[in-house]
Amino acid sequence: MATLADVARRAGVSPATVSRVINGGRRVVTDALRARVLEAVRELRFVPNAHARALVGATTPAVGVIVHDVSDPYFAEIMRGIQRVASEAGRLVTICNSYREPERELAYVALLRAQRVGALVLAGGGLDDREFAQEMAGQVAALAAEGGRAAFIGRHHVPGDAVIPDNSGGARALGRALVAMGHREFGVVSGPERLTTTRDRLEGFRSALAEAGIGLPSERVVPGGFTRDGGAEATRRLLERAPRVTAIFALNDPMAVGALAVLRARGLRVPGEVSVAGFDDIPITRDVEPALSTVRVPMTDLGARAMALALAPAGPDLRVEHVPTELVLRRSTAPAPRRR
């Protein structure tokens, strides 16, 4: 493969000159030479070796992103914002799927550090795990020591820049709305228990019910994976335990879609007999039947802000941005039926 030295030889100039032409912010090379060099570059299909370049301290064009799963629409929307900001900064994004495995997540941070990405965004709620948080904090500190910068999306137990959606407040608003509609028998299709996202949403919802003196016994909170099928499975279990619920809160939209599918299969009318609400407001919420009530999280914005933080010049101060969420009522929620 062609190297800078090859190009220099072919153009009859020194390596340094070729380097100047290629990186040439300044017009420090004669037009005649410059033309000869560019010609040689084209003929040889020369691409400067990014590794050699990074080795001498030049910055990498890449930034890194670690998400749980890009096939999850939540992260897909976040990616859109990330990509927009990165593009504007002339950076290329490399994405890594951790599939919620802490070990893989750490391995990816190491990989991206090894690749010397200057900026790193960690999307996806944090984990309530002391050991993991410590390990991650160490990695992030190492990255910072190398002149890089990491930004988290969601609440984490790791010190670092972060953009945090108001999960608790959104869930509380939803809870209040359902209570106002007369619901008293609630069920929650919950997410993985150790995620801060799960905890915050659950806590907000609980607090709204508590305001009205309504309890939410733990058998009414059924955990599952944050996916459509996870939601379906949890909904089945919930209906076995509490067949008389009139409102189901799924902790994210794909789970809510799974809940709708199960209710339809059982012949329970939504929202006639049971109301259903999700969280996030992913695009599909408008296309299911009935259209899904949910809490809008400005996902694209979240991604854009986090990328901007990660791309900002390093500094000692920790920047944390809190982002509001918004209740969106559609047709899947309605006043509670007289009785079930």
Add this chain to the structure above:
Amino acid sequence: MATLADVARRAGVSPATVSRVINGGRRVVTDALRARVLEAVRELRFVPNAHARALVGATTPAVGVIVHDVSDPYFAEIMRGIQRVASEAGRLVTICNSYREPERELAYVALLRAQRVGALVLAGGGLDDREFAQEMAGQVAALAAEGGRAAFIGRHHVPGDAVIPDNSGGARALGRALVAMGHREFGVVSGPERLTTTRDRLEGFRSALAEAGIGLPSERVVPGGFTRDGGAEATRRLLERAPRVTAIFALNDPMAVGALAVLRARGLRVPGEVSVAGFDDIPITRDVEPALSTVRVPMTDLGARAMALALAPAGPDLRVEHVPTELVLRRSTAPAPRRR
């Protein structure tokens, strides 16, 4: 940042020994020394610089994937297969979104080459563009010359290993089925015109209609972006031009979902007045109302096969695998109404 030399100093050994411990396929280092070294590595949170490593010819643990857009469920499913095979091979996947911009796609190939990923999967149909194909062929050849390997998903005009779904055959099967249901007035919600995927699906559908002596005038083929909104927009234009169609074929599922939304908004019953079909069989097809008829493309399998090809030891032979597709009829298609 900690370097290999730092680790060596701390452990009281030579850099070469540290290197051997880290890459140590062989047991060429005493257990005692090895332990000292690993201890130092941990304390310093040392991560070998991937750039320096790549520079001396070692392989990276990373493999690269370039897709149009991971937020498209089609690619998300493909990613699942890719990730599975990569994980089994102990490789980490870095994903790049080209957003269908040829220039960005080429830039990513260069970036990944520069990062010395040994294996590269290019997902997403090819482009009918001579210049682009040539440029890409050059990049892929350069990658091969460096000992790497690229595999394409979909039909491309670039010589290389590939996994190709039977787009044409699937569309033909769908066309025949609709004809058999008595449909005669067709409309197509089409994709970006220069993609081979668009062309192949369109061609297959056309050929099925032609068998029955039915023409498909070009004003009945309305192009749009391969997204839900692109489909909605194209459907609106189609309905203006040809208000009496009884069957709409959207060239992928998200577009079909957009079509359903528009038809619902206009009060046209599906499938009572208009039948709708998509392509790919992404998960959401089961959750829209009515459930969507489509052509199943084994996306996960596509990804897995392509990754396996890219990971296979280099060889001179070109391997191309053709993968069948399968017609899936659900509730969005039905016999043609008597008249409209």
Add this chain to the structure above:
DNA sequence: CTGTTAGCGCGTTCAG
């Protein structure tokens, strides 16, 4: 303006 020189951090010879 251009060429020469000296590393960046690592793996890999080659001696010991």
Add this chain to the structure above:
DNA sequence: CTGAACGCGCTAACAG
């Protein structure tokens, strides 16, 4: 089994 020395491809300092 271990250490010393070299060079991967490039950019940055310094001369000229």
